[in-house]
Amino acid sequence: MEKRVRFKGLWLPLLLVMPQLLITAVFFFYPAGQAIWQSLFIPDPFGLSMRYVGLGNFEFLLSDPFYRASFVTTAVFSILVTLVSMGVALYLAVLADRLIKGSGTYRTLLIWPYAVAPAVAGVLWLFMFNTRVGVVTWYLGVLGYDWNHVLNQGEAMGLVVVASAWGRISYNFLFFLAGLQAIPRSVIEAAAIDGARFWTRFRTIVFPLLSPTTFFLLVVNIVYAFFETFGVIHTITSGGPQQATTILVYKVYADGFVGQDLGSSAAQSVILLVIVGILTIIQFKYIERRVHY
Amino acid sequence: MATVSLQGLKKSFGKTDVIHDVEIDIADGEFIVIVGPSGCGKSTLLRMVAGLETVSAGEVRIGDRQVNDVEPMDRDIAMVFQNYALYPHMSVFDNMAYGLKIAKVPRSEIEARVAVAAKLLQLEPYLQRRPRELSGGQRQRVAMGRAIVRKPAVFLFDEPLSNLDAKLRVQMRLEIKQLQRDLGVTSLYVTHDQVEAMTLADRMIVMNGGVADQIGAPLEVYANPATAFVAGFIGSPPTNFLDASTFAPGAPQGAQLGIRPEHVVLSGDGTGHRAKVLYAEPLGAESLIYARLESGDNITIRQDGALPTPAEGETVSVAWDKDEEMQFAKDGRRI
Numbered sequence: 001m002e003k004r005v006r007f008k009g010l011w012l013p014l015l016l017v018m019p020q021l022l023i024t025a026v027f028f029f030y031p032a033g034q035a036i037w038q039s040l041f042i043p044d045p046f047g048l049s050m051r052y053v054g055l056g057n058f059e060f061l062l063s064d065p066f067y068r069a070s071f072v073t074t075a076v077f078s079i080l081v082t083l084v085s086m087g088v089a090l091y092l093a094v095l096a097d098r099l100i101k102g103s104g105t106y107r108t109l110l111i112w113p114y115a116v117a118p119a120v121a122g123v124l125w126l127f128m129f130n131t132r133v134g135v136v137t138w139y140l141g142v143l144g145y146d147w148n149h150v151l152n153q154g155e156a157m158g159l160v161v162v163a164s165a166w167g168r169i170s171y172n173f174l175f176f177l178a179g180l181q182a183i184p185r186s187v188i189e190a191a192a193i194d195g196a197r198f199w200t201r202f203r204t205i206v207f208p209l210l211s212p213t214t215f216f217l218l219v220v221n222i223v224y225a226f227f228e229t230f231g232v233i234h235t236i237t238s239g240g241p242q243q244a245t246t247i248l249v250y251k252v253y254a255d256g257f258v259g260q261d262l263g264s265s266a267a268q269s270v271i272l273l274v275i276v277g278i279l280t281i282i283q284f285k286y287i288e289r290r291v292h293y
Numbered sequence: 294m295a296t297v298s299l300q301g302l303k304k305s306f307g308k309t310d311v312i313h314d315v316e317i318d319i320a321d322g323e324f325i326v327i328v329g330p331s332g333c334g335k336s337t338l339l340r341m342v343a344g345l346e347t348v349s350a351g352e353v354r355i356g357d358r359q360v361n362d363v364e365p366m367d368r369d370i371a372m373v374f375q376n377y378a379l380y381p382h383m384s385v386f387d388n389m390a391y392g393l394k395i396a397k398v399p400r401s402e403i404e405a406r407v408a409v410a411a412k413l414l415q416l417e418p419y420l421q422r423r424p425r426e427l428s429g430g431q432r433q434r435v436a437m438g439r440a441i442v443r444k445p446a447v448f449l450f451d452e453p454l455s456n457l458d459a460k461l462r463v464q465m466r467l468e469i470k471q472l473q474r475d476l477g478v479t480s481l482y483v484t485h486d487q488v489e490a491m492t493l494a495d496r497m498i499v500m501n502g503g504v505a506d507q508i509g510a511p512l513e514v515y516a517n518p519a520t521a522f523v524a525g526f527i528g529s530p531p532t533n534f535l536d537a538s539t540f541a542p543g544a545p546q547g548a549q550l551g552i553r554p555e556h557v558v559l560s561g562d563g564t565g566h567r568a569k570v571l572y573a574e575p576l577g578a579e580s581l582i583y584a585r586l587e588s589g590d591n592i593t594i595r596q597d598g599a600l601p602t603p604a605e606g607e608t609v610s611v612a613w614d615k616d617e618e619m620q621f622a623k624d625g626r627r628i
Contacts (some may be wrong), residue, residue: 194443
């Protein structure tokens with residue numbers, strides 16, 4: 001049985017949890033409350049007065065074609081980032097798992113990109129693909145391809161996806177590698193003797209046994225793509241061209257701080273809050289239980 | 294159904310040689326047990342036959358085919374692992390059917406074959422369960438079932454019983470023997486347990502430090518060990534080793550004299566060698582008496598439980614028939 005300490009009285013336990021409660025209150029409940037409060041008003045541009053509009057901001061947002069488009073953009077962006085970062089990471093992890101010599105070095109080198117801040121990563125990729133001086137752009141030009149993500153929406157999306165996924169590969173790689181190494185060697189050998197070749201083994205044994213890891217990473221990566229890619233998008237495309245890379249989080253910033261429409265920005269934050277809530281519930285419900293086998 | 298032949302088989306990891314020149318021709322349907330202490334290379338030898346380890350030199354033949362460079366899946370073998378290696382995310386049925394599904398055997402035949410194996414192994418009520426819902430013994434049976442349904446030419450067992458408790462181990466040992474008899478499939482079985490080796494084997498390979506010290510039928514190996522190691526490893530309690538210069542004058546320098554505990558008797562008439570009883574273990578059917586000879590050598594005596602057991606500290610005289618003596622040279626070889 002677990003040993004539990006029981007406190008008599010109320011003050012000591014309250015005092016002990018107070019720091020955590022304070023931090024949560026100051027940095028989470030207060031801003032969240034503010035966002036919900038502000039989403040019900042339209043302030044004037046100077047912040048001198050506020051007009052109560054009820055759910056007007058939400059009504060406007062949900063009928064706004066730009067906001068709806070941003071939802072689609074976000075969906076496309078997160079799915080691509082998740083697929084690319086997890087796909088590449090899984091491939092590298094499978095290769096590293098087969099490696100006998102030098103796997104430590106290989107692993108260390110692969111972890112490095114994780115240490116690069118998103119904004120810095122964004123700048124790196126921006127320079128490589130700069131339409132005038134970018135190295136990659138130049139080589140693509142030699143091959144006869146005219147790269148211009150400033151004008152081409154698809155190329156802009158491609159670039160922010162690659163830049164966002166790149167830093168994420170290391171993180172996913174570590175989890176996948178740990179997951180692969182936790183699969184007993186003898187199970188793989190048994191499958192080999194049962195007649196399964198590499199690809200069949202991967203499909204029927206390795207991948208199913210890796211599913212708790214995959215599922216965990218899926219949620220974590222979607223959350224990442226939703227909320228933590230602001231720096232990359234801000235440095236590379238600033239949401240453009242023509243809002244082609246304006247994901248929801250970027251739109252909160254663009255509408256609120258650039259467009260000064262604080263009421264709408266607040267309403268958008270509330271919508272994001274709900275989305276995070278749902279993702280977190282999914283994560284807790286399925287990941288904590290690990291019911292897969 | 295196939296013969297298996299190992300010719301001059303060697304294995305080295307880098308500069309370390311772990312298997313030296315193992316040679317054996319295994320007849321169709323024969324049950325071969327590879328026995329030896331931990332680290333003697335017995336599992337490596339089995340894994341080489343399975344194709345899970347590469348062959349450094351020599352050749353492995355299954356049937357009339359050389360399989361050195363053949364992938365495990367193409368060798369027509371089935372293996373039972375020490376930790377069972379069941380697929381944890383599949384039901385018992387799917388575990389057994391896995392190999393057949395890959396071989397694209399028709400569904401109806403898969404079901405029929407699994408049903409037969411399940412009946413044979415009393416697994417019928419558990420077919421829809423996952424491995425984690427089974428006891429150790431049941432998992433072991435599933436692992437066996439998975440091997441049986443494929444109807445391979447050769448069964449390979451890698452210490453399949455060592456994760457079971459003692460009672461279950463004895464029971465499963467009998468079942469494996471029975472099963473192998475009924476199916477008549479050539480089998481290689483690795484164990485560190487000499488009792489398993491003695492009871493299961495048609496012939497056994499006693500491994501010591503990567504060398505096959507002796508290959509032969511269990512009783513023949515017991516009665517006629519080729520090296521001091523085999524004499525010490527096979528048989529419990531182990532063979533007594535005495536300094537040959539004291540007890541067998543004329544033996545070469547550094548030689549040892551081996552004598553099995555059951556061949557040593559307490560001579561009531563005072564003839565033989567004097568020894569002091571250290572302690573005695575009455576086991577019911579038999580008694581073990583541990584004593585120290587005047588030469589300083591320890592000796593174990595195994596006698597019928599009905600005979601009187603001497604008290605600790607008592608001085609007795611022990612004797613044995615000269616014919617039962619085994620002499621081993623300094624390098625362990627039998628003289």
